[in-house]
Amino acid sequence: MSLIQEIDFGTPKSKSETMVTLTIDGNQITVPEGTSIMRAAMEAGTQIPKLCATDMVDAFGSCRLCLVEIEGRAGTPASCTTPATNGLVVHTQSDRLKKLRKGVMELYISDHPLDCLTCAANGDCELQDMAGAVGLRDVRYGYEGENHVFAKAHGCENDNWMPKDESNPYFTYDPSKCIVCSRCVRACEEVQGTFALTISGRGFDSRVSPGMNESFLGSECVSCGACVQACPTATLTEKSVIEIGQPEHSVVTTCAYCGVGCAFKAEMRGEEVVRMVPWKDGKANRGHSCVKGRFAWGYTTHKERILKPMIRERIEDPWQEVSWDEAFNFAAAKFKGIQQKYGRDAVGGITSSRCTNEETYLVQKLIRGGFGNNNVDTCARVCHSPTGYGLSQTFGTSAGTQDFDSVEDTDVVLIIGANPASAHPVFASRLKKRLRQGAKLIVVDPRRTEMVESPHVKALHLPLMPGTNVAVLTALAHVIVTEGLVDEAFVRERCDWSEFEDWAAFVAEPKHSPEATAIMTGVDPKALREAARIYATGGNGAIYYGLGVTEHSQGSTTVIAIANLAMVTGNIGRPGVGVNPLRGQNNVQGSCDMGSFPHELPGYRHISGDAVREQFEAMWNVKLNNEPGLRIPNMFDAAIEGTFMGLYVQGEDILQSDPNTKHVVAALSAMECVIVHDLFLNETANYAHVFLPGSTFLEKDGTFTNAERRIQRVRKVMTPLNGYADWEVTIMLGKAMGFEMNYSHPSEIMDEIAALTPTFAGVSYARLDELGSVQWPCNEKAPEGTPVMHIGGFVRGKGKFIITEYIATDERTGPRYPLLLTTGRILSQYNVGAQTRRTENVVWHAEDRLEIHPHDAEQRGVRDGDWVRLASRAGETTLRAEITDRVAPGVVYTTFHHPDTQANVITTDFSDWATNCPEYKVTAVQISPSNGPSDWQKSYDEQARNSRRIAPIVEAAE
């Protein structure tokens, strides 16, 4: 193993299909038009000296090190800013160039410290490399003059010197080492799109400045780390590198946070991670990352990780640490006992959308094959199950239609109920880049999210009342149909025409017009009409949506309405268009693909289908139940009724993440055996009888499938601290229950998946190593995978228009609960926060806050930062208020990252009609001033503390 060194071509790749041929140093080379001479030279294997150029940002031409000579042209142009054209004859080395470069380097070094031996960039410093490349041997100017290097000069304070900025928890800014190449500034603008950095001053006074000479932490910086990656010196350096030193080998793996699925190089020293660097060839992230993926991996070695199995008879008892065998035997005996007493269907399990495909597959296999029922579900139940239902009904596949690259060809972006800047930040950066190039943006969201207004981006915002998505989308369709904006050729060719006619007649009814529905939706009809026209006629229109669509009583109906809109405008089946669900967790797409739903086997095939079931029976050598099992909310109801008494939960914290916490507590308390398989004693573990320690993504092999259907490798870089990868634990648990599963490596599990699942037929670890990643379907017809789906026709045959009647949720405001609460996430924290709360990310978000409009706050006497009581029909909690006009009057908003807030005490039992996906996004609430934690919070906290006790180990007698 060695350190993967990616070639820096100096300037970005040109997409042109026209080729040009030039001669560099006597060698002919052909490159796409628009390629710089610098890049052309690098492609031919000649590295022209450079400092301000790097291929993650556009050429800038400031360092004057990359000068070349071109025959027939005067002077020495910069090779980074000079495009290659036909017939050029370029020389990269001559006496004149050598002298010029040496002179430039001499000036740079005359204002740079020479502490190379003790510098954090030692071994990874481009300035040092260039000094070597140009043959710098002495610096004639000395260090006595004006400089930025020394704190004191001639016995006095040096006003040019600035101390290090250590405010960011993950990286240091050392101004004394800055060469003002502005790579960091450009990375922040061009790659991340935040524009937090600038160069202040001119000439010798030029300095990199976060915001208006603020600290990094105090500025708008979102800590994505693109600047750190771009920096050629030790000016911006990861604190982990400063502490540990340079890495010696690296392994390409996949981030375990969100559904974007960024590829990273885990740069290692032995089994210690030095840093995570986004991989340029990662097709989801293209070399970019966010604060979570790049920096927030400290949880993997956090002291609160539980590394030994534990058991207890009653949840009131302290935990007893035991051997793995004891834990498995205890769990197996409990589960068998429950099945004998209450019947075969009285146990089940939840697969993890955080774990690998292989691990998820094994958990559902254990449940179907070992437990002998289909009581398996996954966290997609509470997020994107309506996507699965809605898209399979209309298009024929339960997944998004595009790859992320598709956004580069998009002209109109319609975001519905999603805030990618917070929840899918790397995709948001790619999207914003396209928007800065001129694509239009429409945002349908109750809240003025970060997407609505960001540097150089202004969206057409339709701020709707929570719960009225279907009315708004049907009104958009109304405008498209009644104003004659239908893509009739597409609809006639690709869709069922008579179903379209029924649907068109329905949406055209006057009661669905923007004007008629405005009273319910709160959306300005003029703005809505404008949005419909832009989406239907503005070129390639792409819809991106999130949980603001799915987590409603009409979640599935909304997904169907989205599919209808894409079909009626012909925005399906080519790059730049499509319907793109932004999946929440790293492997939630994969967990759905792997048969985690109680009604279907891997590959979305209903359990009642004899032919498919028989294939699995033959491979698994066991008879399978042909009836659908319980979904997560049904499991809770059945537990309270006394027919569902044992649950195996892998890598999910249902107590914190599922709605109506009191109901979940009642259900878990009613069960006789809850097995939690996780990294930490999470909230669910407070009600568990068996704890099986889990492993992190750094400790195992496997694959994740992201929101683009992209299957990517997860590679083990360290030995599991707990002893076993999660797939091994599931195998051993199965064995204790008498269900044998034999695999020596996850690749064998993938081979079984491929053999049983037509859309995965061509997937293998060898294939993934060869291609880097692959998007399913990957089979004989598409051996390299399928970036864009439904090209030339829909998977189900004809696209199906389905009528979407708006039905208001039964969760209504009234005199007691006059406000609507909606929930969401923040950039620095991830879901229930089990991981990110155990990293330095808490500096950005230490608690959940309640956003409330100044008008509503004033009426209730609430000031910014006050503690408020938040009450709904389901329960109440307290948290601090943040007064903002991001939310409309009548709407309040909070995040759900912290268990001490327990936002889900407030949310209700209402759920999507088709899939039982909970209605997190609409809860009628009341707000009042409060002095501190509610009684519920106090008793919850006490129970949690009591439940987490671990009994001291008693020394063995022998």
Added chain:
Amino acid sequence: MSSSPDKLVYMANQIGKFFHSQGRDRAVQGIAEHIWKFWDPRMRKQIFAHLDAGGAGLDPDVLDALQKLKQQA
């Protein structure tokens, strides 16, 4: 809303409301198929028991769909 017949009646009616706009025949068919595909046997058994007890609270399309489903079972 946690006592089970009430909750199941509510869920079944929610399904019914989605299919209602597709016309009676298609709605009855759609509701029956949806419940057959997605409800665990114990849930179906409970709603059938409720149906046998008069099916109070069930919308007409849903009542028909459940009767149809019960006959097939």
